[in-house]
Amino acid sequence: MNTRVNVDVKLGVNKFFVDEGNPHIEIAENPSLQEYAKLEAACPAGLYRRDEKGAVRFDYAGCLECGTCRILCGKTIVKRWEYPNGTFGVEFRYG
Amino acid sequence: MSDDKFDVIVVGAGLAGCTAAFLMAQAGMETLVIERGNFAGAKNMTGGRLYAHSLEAIFPGFADDAPVERCIVHEKISFMDETSSVTLDYASTASGSPAERSYSVLRSRLDPWLAEKAESAGAVFVTGVRVDDLLVRYGKVCGVIAGGEEMEADMVILADGVNSLLGEKLGMVHTVTPHHCAVGVKEVIELGRQKVNDRFGCCDKDGAAWLFAGMPSAGYMGGGFIYTNEDSISLGVVFGLHNTGRSAKSVPQMLEDFKNHPTVRPLVEGGKLVEYSAHVVPEGGMEMAPKLVGEGVLIVGDAAGFCLNAGYTVRGMDLAVASGKAAAVAAINAWQRADFGASSLSVYERELDGSFIMKDLRLYRKLPSFLDNRRMYNDYPAMATGMMKDLFTVNGPSRPLRKKMIPHLKKAGFMNLIKDGWKGVRSI
Ligand SMILES: Cc1cc2nc3c(=O)[nH]c(=O)nc-3n(C[C@H](O)[C@H](O)[C@H](O)COP(=O)(O)OP(=O)(O)OC[C@H]3O[C@@H](n4cnc5c(N)ncnc54)[C@H](O)[C@@H]3O)c2cc1C
Ligand code: SF4
Numbered sequence: 001m002n003t004r005v006n007v008d009v010k011l012g013v014n015k016f017f018v019d020e021g022n023p024h025i026e027i028a029e030n031p032s033l034q035e036y037a038k039l040e041a042a043c044p045a046g047l048y049r050r051d052e053k054g055a056v057r058f059d060y061a062g063c064l065e066c067g068t069c070r071i072l073c074g075k076t077i078v079k080r081w082e083y084p085n086g087t088f089g090v091e092f093r094y095g
Numbered sequence: 096m097s098d099d100k101f102d103v104i105v106v107g108a109g110l111a112g113c114t115a116a117f118l119m120a121q122a123g124m125e126t127l128v129i130e131r132g133n134f135a136g137a138k139n140m141t142g143g144r145l146y147a148h149s150l151e152a153i154f155p156g157f158a159d160d161a162p163v164e165r166c167i168v169h170e171k172i173s174f175m176d177e178t179s180s181v182t183l184d185y186a187s188t189a190s191g192s193p194a195e196r197s198y199s200v201l202r203s204r205l206d207p208w209l210a211e212k213a214e215s216a217g218a219v220f221v222t223g224v225r226v227d228d229l230l231v232r233y234g235k236v237c238g239v240i241a242g243g244e245e246m247e248a249d250m251v252i253l254a255d256g257v258n259s260l261l262g263e264k265l266g267m268v269h270t271v272t273p274h275h276c277a278v279g280v281k282e283v284i285e286l287g288r289q290k291v292n293d294r295f296g297c298c299d300k301d302g303a304a305w306l307f308a309g310m311p312s313a314g315y316m317g318g319g320f321i322y323t324n325e326d327s328i329s330l331g332v333v334f335g336l337h338n339t340g341r342s343a344k345s346v347p348q349m350l351e352d353f354k355n356h357p358t359v360r361p362l363v364e365g366g367k368l369v370e371y372s373a374h375v376v377p378e379g380g381m382e383m384a385p386k387l388v389g390e391g392v393l394i395v396g397d398a399a400g401f402c403l404n405a406g407y408t409v410r411g412m413d414l415a416v417a418s419g420k421a422a423a424v425a426a427i428n429a430w431q432r433a434d435f436g437a438s439s440l441s442v443y444e445r446e447l448d449g450s451f452i453m454k455d456l457r458l459y460r461k462l463p464s465f466l467d468n469r470r471m472y473n474d475y476p477a478m479a480t481g482m483m484k485d486l487f488t489v490n491g492p493s494r495p496l497r498k499k500m501i502p503h504l505k506k507a508g509f510m511n512l513i514k515d516g517w518k519g520v521r522s523i
Contacts, residue, residue, distance in 0.1 A: 005351035010282070010371035041345045042336065044280040044373030065138060066373040067258035068278045071271050072339055082260070086131045086242070087223035094283040094327070094370045095140040095202030 007046035011062045019088040023060040024081070025069070031056060031077040039069050039077065064090055101127040101219075103426055104239055104248040106226045106261060108135035109202075110412055111396025112254030113209040114153065114419030115426070120218035122427045127248065128210070128218055129241060131225040136206025139256075140281060140372040142409055143199045143322035143329040144304055149416035151194040154212070161208050163198035164324035165302025169295065172407060173358060174476035175310045180358040181479040189301070199302050199322040199329070200412075201283070229261055229392070235436070236265070236391035250391045250435040252422050254415075257377045259385075259398035267394060268385040273336035275379030275400075277317055279409075280350050281331030284366035288326040294362050295323050306407055309476030311353040313342040316467045319353045320408075321362065330354065330363065333376060333409065335467065376411070378404040378463055381456050391435045393422045393443050401452060403459050406466055414452050421446035465518055470511055478507040 036056055039048035045064050049057045063084075070081040083089070103119055105112045108130035120126040132138040144167060150157050158166070166189045173182040190196050214220055230238035230245055238247035253262050257276065262268030288299065295303040302323040311319030316335035321328055332350045334342075344352070354363055377383060383400040387393065395401070395418040402411035425443035429435045447453050485499040504512065 005345075005347045007347045007371075010347075010368060013368055014371055038339045041342070042278060042334075042339045044278060044346055044371075046345070046347055064371075064373040066278060067271075067375045068336065068373070070258065071276060071375060072273055072336060074270065083131055083225055083258075086225040087133055089138070090372075091133060091137045092140055092203045092370060092372055094204075094329075095136055095206075095372065 007044075008062070011045060015091045015093060016062065017088045017091065018061045019084050022085065024084040024089070025058075025060045025063065025078060026080040027056070027058050027077050028079050031073075035073045035076045038072050042068050042072055044068065099247065101125045101246070101248040102430055103127070103250050103252060104129060104246060105252045105254055106239065107254035107256060107398075108132070108210050108220065108222070109139050109206060109254055109256060109396060109415060110209060111398075111415035111419040112252065113206065113213050114416045115252050115254065115395060115423045116218040117209070117213035117216050118153070118420060118423035119426050120213055120216040122423075122430075124427065124430050126213075126218040127246070128213065128220045129224050129226050129239065130220065130222045133223050134207055135210035135220070135222070136203040137222075139202040139206055140374050141200070141202050141412060142279060142281065142320050142331060142333075143201070143324070144197050144408060145200045145205070146197045146410065146413040148194040149413040149420070153416070153420060156193060158193065158196070158198060162204040163200050165199050165297070165300055167197045167199060167304045167322075168301045169297060169303035171303065171305040173305070173307045174479045175307055175356060175358060176477050176480050177310055178357060179480040179484065180307070180356070181476075181483050182358075186296070197304075199304070199324050201324060201329070226255075226261060229265060231265075234390055236389060250393070250426060250429065250440070252426065253392065253394045253398050254396050254419065255398050257375045257397040257402075259394070262385060262394055262398050265389065265392065267389055267392070268398060269383060271375065271377060271383065273339065275377065275383040277333045277335045277376045277378050277404075278346060278373060279331055279333045279376050280346055280373045281329055281371070282350070282354075282368055283324070283327050283329055283370040283372075284363050285327045285369050286363075286366045290365070291323050291326060291328065297323060304408070307353070307359075309472050310356065311349060312472060313344045313349055314469060314473040315342055316472065319359075321359075327369065328363070328366070330359075335378070376404075376409055377402045378409075380404070380463060381460050382463075384456075387447070388437050388440050388443055390437045391440075393425060393440055395419050395422045401456070403455055404463055404466065405459060406462060417450055417452055418447065421450060421452070461521070468515065470507065470515060474507040474511070478503045481506070
């Protein structure tokens with residue numbers, strides 16, 4: 001409809017404790033771009049992106065821990081999916 | 096308690112886990128609850144409507160004490176296309192029977208209340224600790240492993256939610272498939288109590304539940320929802336994951352477009368976004384039921400797939416509470432007999448069978464596949480809005496009403512209407 005939604009602004013109001021240098025989700029090196037497109041569309045946090053050159057760029061900071069990517073492309077793209085270590089990750093104040 | 100061993104360890108301090116913990120601790124079991132979030136509810140979200148009956152059965156009159164938001168007395172359902180909508184509106188007063196009421200809730204407020212109840216009953220809570228694995232000896236679950244340390248117990252209750260990694264590791268829970276779940280995204284938007292009252296036609300303490308079909312989920316299985324909280328609203332979209340890749344819209348875009356729909360925009364205008372959250376919703380019902388009982392282990396709540404997509408609403412919280420209760424009955428029974436084997440724990444399945452959980456899951460068994468029909472989200476909303484448009488548009492000489500309406504019915508297809516109507520009735 002209007003301009004593209006800026007999810008980063010929304011994530012900005014959330015409370016996160018990012019476990020720096022300790023990703024809880026890791027993705028495969030050269031994922032199938034067709035599969036990857038599913039994650040670009042479905043990840044509520046918009047964390048599956050591509051840069052100007054079309055190379056995949058995933059950042060686990062900002063993850064809402066919903067599990068969507070694990071369920072959609074578990075075997076093909078998401079090499080490892082865990083919950084963040086205790087105390088880390090998103091913390092809902094409303095939920 | 097012998098050394099450091101607990102009678103039972105509950106993984107996950109959601110509604111299912113806290114309910115089970117409360118009842119077991121109350122019965123005298125040494126109960127440990129381990130939660131990865133910094134407090135019970137820190138990781139949990141929901142659409143927002145709690146049907147009270149399950150909690151009412153355990154804590155009569157709980158709503159006077161628990162931090163619920165508003166009692167739902169106003170129901171709306173809208174069918175919408177990109178620019179218009181048709182709404183069914185039902186208003187009433189709160190039921191005289193507390194068990195028939197429902198409330199809007201925010202989990203980061205409700206769950207801590209329930210956890211505190213369990214704690215007062217004697218359950219021990221450890222928060223900020225992720226359970227990494229289960230301790231299994233001779234095929235029997237006898238504790239958990241967290242942060243490299245082992246913690247023993249006679250039995251474990253898995254209340255770890257829809258992404259039950261632990262249930263999968265045990266081989267009891269099937270990996271959730273896109274076909275059996277949806278993703279929900281939600282914003283909590285602060286409006287202030289007065290604006291909530293004015294915009295949703297409510298008085299203080301009374302609230303509205305509003306469901307939207309069609310445009311919010313881009314014409315695929317799913318929908319939009321708004322629940323009024325005390326001074327904010329919970330607004331979100333649910334989208335069936337098996338349609339990912341078919342829709343041109345991303346999930347965050349669906350939410351944004353829904354918010355900008357002419358029906359919704361005036362409701363949220365001037366509001367302040369205070370939280371953005373997302374969670375998977377299990378929707379497979381009976382089809383995704385895991386093995387519920389194992390040697391020394393039970394699975395409850397979302398981890399067991401106890402969630403109902405009833406079309407007009409997602410229901411999981413009352414099932415989570417009731418399954419927690421059923422598990423507690425089985426656990427207490429096992430503890431009294433000092434037998435935590437699978438056959439002893441199978442009391443759980445009997446309790447579930449006798450409760451509304453299995454009855455409802457069976458009743459709604461065919462509903463998900465019935466609802467997975469694009470006509471529901473495209474043709475019928477378009478038919479309803481199209482009829483209304485013609486009804487209310489005057490642009491010259493009028494045509495007879497019948498002539499205005501028939502083309503809309505034709506477009507959706509008489510046969511489809513009959514077929515879907517028939518199937519719809521038969522699926523519930
Ligand atoms: C968008 C949306 C809308 C919904 N709307 C409604 C509604 O209106 N009404 C309704 O009744 N239901 C609704 N539901 C469903 C409802 O929210 C769930 O069914 C309910 O939350 C399930 O409760 P639970 O206790 O089983 O699991 P959860 O609430 O998911 O709790 C699981 C807990 O386990 C913890 N955990 C997980 N793994 C570990 C680990 N390894 N170690 C330690 N802790 C762990 C988590 O942190 C969490 O606290 C909705 C769901 C969604 C997503
Ligand atoms: S778990 Fe959810 S929010 Fe996190 S990366 Fe996967 S899809 Fe995105």
